[in-house]
Amino acid sequence: MPAIDERHQEVIKKIKLVMKDISKNITVERMPVLDVPKIGYDNTIWSEEKRMLTIGSKKVQVSPDSIKKIPTFSQYLVMANAVRKLLDEEMESTIRGMYYATLSTVGDDKIKQKFWNSQENSDDAIKAVELLTGVPREEFSVTSKPKGMISGPITLRVGGDVIDCSLGSRATSQLIPTNIRDLEIIDVKADFIMVVEKDTVLNNIRKSGFIQKYNAILLTGSGEPDRATRMMVKTLNEVWKKPVVIFTDADPWGLGIALRYKIGSESLSYDSDRLVTPDAKVLGMMFSDIYEYNIPEVARLPATEEDISRATDMKKKPWLNDKKWQKELSLFLQRKEKCELDAFFKHGFRYLAETYIPEKLRHAGLL
Amino acid sequence: MKPKHSIEVASTQVENVTSPRTSSSINNMGRIRYDKKAESEFFVDNSALAGFTGERILYMAVRELIENSLDSCEIHHILPDITLSLKLVDPLNDLWLISCEDNGIGIPADKVPVAVCSFLTSGKYVEKQQRGLFGVGLKMIAAFSTKDTDHPLRVWSKSSEDRAEHYFDLRTDINTNKPIVMAKNALKPPDGRIKHPSGFRIEAILRARLSPITKSRIYEYISQTSVVNPYSVLVFETDDGRVVFDRRTNAIPEPAKEVLPHPSDMDLKTLKKAVMNYMNQKTTIHGLLCSAFQKISGEKAKEIIGRAGVDLKAANLYNEHELIKIVNVCKHTKFQSPNTDHLSPIGEQILTAGMTSEYAITMNKDVRGSLPQDQPHLTVKVLKPSLTAYSSRTCVINNRPTVVECGIAYGGDIGSFKLYRFANKIPLLYDEGSDVAREVVSEVEINRMGISKKEVKEQFSTADTKSDRAVEMLPIHIFFHICSTKIPYKTAGKESIAAEGELKKYMKSCLADLYRKVSAQIRKELRVKDAENRLRLYRHYIPFIIEAISESIDIDAKRLYELFNKLAERHVKGESLPTKPNYIEDTITEDRIQQEVGKDTLAPSKTASPNMYGEKALGDEDKYLRSNTSALRTKKKTSILAPSKDNQPENLRHTTRIKNKKRKKKEIDNQITLDKFDKFRRPREPGRR
Missing domain, CATH: 3.30.565.10 (Histidine kinase-like ATPase, C-terminal domain)
Structure with missing residues (x-):
């Protein structure tokens, strides 16, 4: 497809431009500098207008002028070159593949070390290439293992095949491919989209006939959602105008996952425009639901120290100063108890899909 | 020949004493034979x-x-x-x-x-x-x-x-x-x-x-002996070979002189011995005190005798009861510090000679077989440090004058930390852990001399560095020499010295002296080493950088490599290099992609001058619009999930972009969602735009 090739050409051109600037600086005896937008809390800005987290203007300067940055600098360049090669050869790769493709050792016989300490380093370098070129890695064919799943009345074109996800939707779900080039949404017949945290919960709900009964699409990121899953949710909401509801566990981790979909994350704040669905509704599971739905004490879990510090942290975030969230977090910090969606099975295997969720949806005005 | 002395206390057979069966019999009880043993036995x-x-x-x-x-x-x-x-x-x-x-x-x-x-x-x-x-x-x-x-x-x-x-x-x-x-x-x-x-x-x-x-x-003993006796030639022959330690100086320490005992160390035995020695000279106790002990003047002798309350008479006429009174008084009288003529410290010149070319015996590992028969297995390695320093203190420990000498040899051929201990020029090889020198080394902090542990660790620490202490990671040899007529040994084995009296204090101040003397040099070396390491790091990484660049764009890789190396060298040397804010175009803009990459003018022009780039980067703001990445993304044409229908030919797209450029930046920033989702495939359902 010419358009995609053109997109690739753009990435190649941008990488070449980076290389050119560096070589120019060297030619005139200046230490080259890469200005990489800074990732993290202190460069994350809550945009009231967009209702999502966006990246600020802070930059990290990566230059071989400092001894600590020499390895980082060369890692970024090596990775950029590897991406360019990948595109030149019209191939695609996972992030792990990129790690292997660039494996090497540095130094002489006396002091020899690995070019990458671990795959984490190379993942960081890939991120840097994204930031430098301003192109997300899916668009230069570097992807991760798919783990998002979708089930319900939606028709996709994956590669060349048309897949109707409602077929067999009582038994299976369709994996969401991570390489978005391979994916096209052909038709959506559902009334709304329901995102759950885990595939186990999704399976339970699907089995109950929820999809058919409420004409819904079930979707999960299997924990932390990958980018393709987030983009899928966003597209369904904003392009196909389907309301999105989110159910996650009643713990800080689950709440974090729900917020990834709704407002974005600090680590991917530079890509929020493509990933975040501000109109998504986080319906459950609220901390207050633990008590309102009488989850028996045996099914509640005591909060760990990590949970507490996470929740305390979240409570301070300016984008969570909404009264409702503050109240929920305060409740959690006070009771120090958490609960998984699976805990509803204690009330019976169909309780979650046939009582709790419909009640929540009705309350939100979706049913 | 003189027969062995033996005194029979009771007549008995010797063998009975050792036999438990017979010794239990009443007849043999209480009969013990006292023998005098010869010294040799x-x-x-x-x-x-x-x-x-x-x-x-x-x-x-x-x-x-x-x-x-x-x-x-x-x-x-x-x-x-x-x-x-x-x-x-x-x-x-x-x-x-x-x-x-x-x-x-x-x-x-x-x-x-x-x-x-x-x-x-x-x-x-x-x-x-x-x-x-x-x-x-x-x-x-x-x-x-x-x-x-x-x-x-x-x-x-x-x-x-x-x-x-x-x-x-x-x-x-x-x-x-x-x-x-x-x-x-x-x-x-x-x-x-x-x-x-x-x-x-x-x-x-x-x-x-x-x-x-x-x-x-044994080899260590001989090596160390040669360090404190650099004025001697030592030849050592063994089955493993013959080694020669050359004479490195003709200076020889002043031999120690015999001195009179110091009065604060006087006891009944020394006093009686003095009386005996002066028996024939018919002196008085006053004369005896003045001439048989050091640091006693006529005045002082008078004072002692007065305070002891003994009559003045010929020295040999005093009995032990009178003499002990004099001893007691002396114990409570303050005297001048004892003189040190009877000590023979190594001295700065000689210890320095020993330290500046330290001889060490090394054994060739593959002793049997692989080496030719006539090749010696033992060789002498001469270690030449890059600097040495010396310091000494004289003090009184246990009423004996004691000289503490300390030396430091640093860098050069010296590869690691080592502590040398000497007592009266004899190397001490065993029990280093319990020696006062060890305590001194661990208590005097070299960190205070502006040498941080972190730096030392970075530059000198190796895989076999056991200690965590900064000084023990340095290539430094520390020498301690204690000389005294009575070294406070810790054990009968005479292999370690106890922290007696103020010995430790003096040793510490010696060592602190030396640290002060060598720290400037060490700091300098650390800096040089740091620069070397940094340059090495550059040398290791530059090829990666050059390869990445030269594979991506058409450029003279060899020339760029040389230039980068030169740049790194200058940088490591600390020559000021302009970086921010004068550095060249760092921002990728659509315009630049079109103008520079598109035209295939990637190799830097050979006439390029810093000024030209500088002006470009700073002057033409509009042209080199500094947009951040999100702004960049707004201009993307293709969709995320669906391929773009935009199949315009190359040249046409150019014009689109140039038009876009004319929009104000702010507008572009605000366009995100619309601009982007415009390109999505429209849903078949009605209702959207």
Whole structure:
């Protein structure tokens, strides 16, 4: 497809431009500098207008002028070159593949070390290439293992095949491919989209006939959602105008996952425009639901120290100063108890899909 | 020969005493025989007192012989020339031939047999610093040789007094502490064995085993001895080869002088001995105090006698009760510090000579087989440090004047930390952990000299660095020399020194002195090393950078490589390089992609000058619009999930972008969602736009 090739050409051109600037600086005896937008809390800005987290203007300067940055600098360049090669050869790769493709050792016989300490380093370098070129890695064919799943009345074109996800939707779900080039949404017949945290919960709900009964699409990121899953949710909401509801566990981790979909994350704040669905509704599971739905004490879990510090942290975030969230977090910090969606099975295997969720949806005005 | 003294307390058979069965019988109760043992027998039975235990016999023998030889030379200002040989002559019976030859003052012929064989006979029973003191070492060798073998000790001696050389075959009568002279010959010049004007040579056969550990201790002992005796030539011959330690200086320490005892150290014994010595001179107690002790003036003597309340009479007329009063008064009187004439410190010049070329014996690892037969397995390595420093303190420990000397050798050939300890010029090799020097090293912080542990760790730490202390990661040798007539040894083995009195305080201040002296240099070296490491890091990473660039764009890789290396070198040297804010275009804009990459003008032009780029980057703001990445993304044309229908030909898209450029940046920023989702495939359902 010419358009995609053109997109690739753009990435190649941008990488070449980076290389050119560096070589120019060297030619005139200046230490080259890469200005990489800074990732993290202190460069994350809550945009009231967009209702999502966006990246600020802070930059990290990566230059071989400092001894600590020499390895980082060369890692970024090596990775950029590897991406360019990948595109030149019209191939695609996972992030792990990129790690292997660039494996090497540095130094002489006396002091020899690995070019990458671990795959984490190379993942960081890939991120840097994204930031430098301003192109997300899916668009230069570097992807991760798919783990998002979708089930319900939606028709996709994956590669060349048309897949109707409602077929067999009582038994299976369709994996969401991570390489978005391979994916096209052909038709959506559902009334709304329901995102759950885990595939186990999704399976339970699907089995109950929820999809058919409420004409819904079930979707999960299997924990932390990958980018393709987030983009899928966003597209369904904003392009196909389907309301999105989110159910996650009643713990800080689950709440974090729900917020990834709704407002974005600090680590991917530079890509929020493509990933975040501000109109998504986080319906459950609220901390207050633990008590309102009488989850028996045996099914509640005591909060760990990590949970507490996470929740305390979240409570301070300016984008969570909404009264409702503050109240929920305060409740959690006070009771120090958490609960998984699976805990509803204690009330019976169909309780979650046939009582709790419909009640929540009705309350939100979706049913 | 004098028979063994024995006093019969009760007549009894000796064997009864040792038999439990008979000793229990009433008849034999209470009958004990008291024997007087000869000194020789006592020392042979209690050889551990002199350090002669199993493994360590050869080590001790080497020590005693070298120390005797050095003492014998230094006493007359002779530059020592010592040859020591240690060879296994009978492997089956573990017999070793140890021999030592020196150019010292020798021993007069009539004294040789006693000097070699009779325990507690020594020319060193005087108040001054010497290596040996007790007249035991050489005698132990003689006694062990007699005890374990049937070989006589062979001794050549050429005394400095008569210059005549004599040869002896000697054995010790261990039961009586008397020498047995088996042969005695006067040697006329052509037959003489000793080349030097005077000297002493001894050969002894000893039965002993030599473990590799003890062997390396012997080598270590000789290496360390040569460090504090750089004015001597030491030749050491073994089955593994022959090594020579050259003379590095002709300076020899002032020999120690015999001095009078210091009054604060006076006791009844010393006072009575003084009285005895002055018996014939008919002096008064006043005269005796003035002349038999140091630091007592006439005034002071009067004061002492007055305070003791004894009558003034001839010195030999006082009884012990009167003398003890004088002793008591002296214990409570303040005297000037004792003088140090009887000490012989190494001195700055000599220790520095030893430190600046430190000789160390190294063993070639692949001893058997791979090396040719004639190649020596032992070699001497000379370590030349990049700097040395010396400091000393004189103090009084246990009423004895004590000199603390400390030296530091740093860098150069020295590869790692090592602590050397010497007491009266004798290396201490065992029990380093419990030695005061060890405590001193761990308590004086080198960090305070502006050398941070982190830096040291980065530059010097290696895989086999055991210690976590900064100083112990440095390539530094620290030398401590304590000299005193009474070294506060911790144990009878005399291998470690106790932190007696203020000894530690003085040692610490010495070491702190030295740290101050060398820290500037160390700091400098750390900086140089840091620069080297940084440059090496550049050298390692530059090829990666150049490869990435040259694969991506068309450029003269070799030239770029050279330029980057040059840049790195200058940078490491700390030459100021302009970076921000003068650096060149760092921002990727659509315009630049179109203009620069598109036109295939990637290689930097050869006429490029810094100014040109600088102006470009700073001047033409509009053209080199600094947009952030999100702004960039707004201009993307293709969709995320659906391929774009935009199939315009290349040149047409150009014009689109140029038009876009004319929009104000702010507008572009606000466009995100619309611009983007515009390109999505429209849903089939109606209702959207």
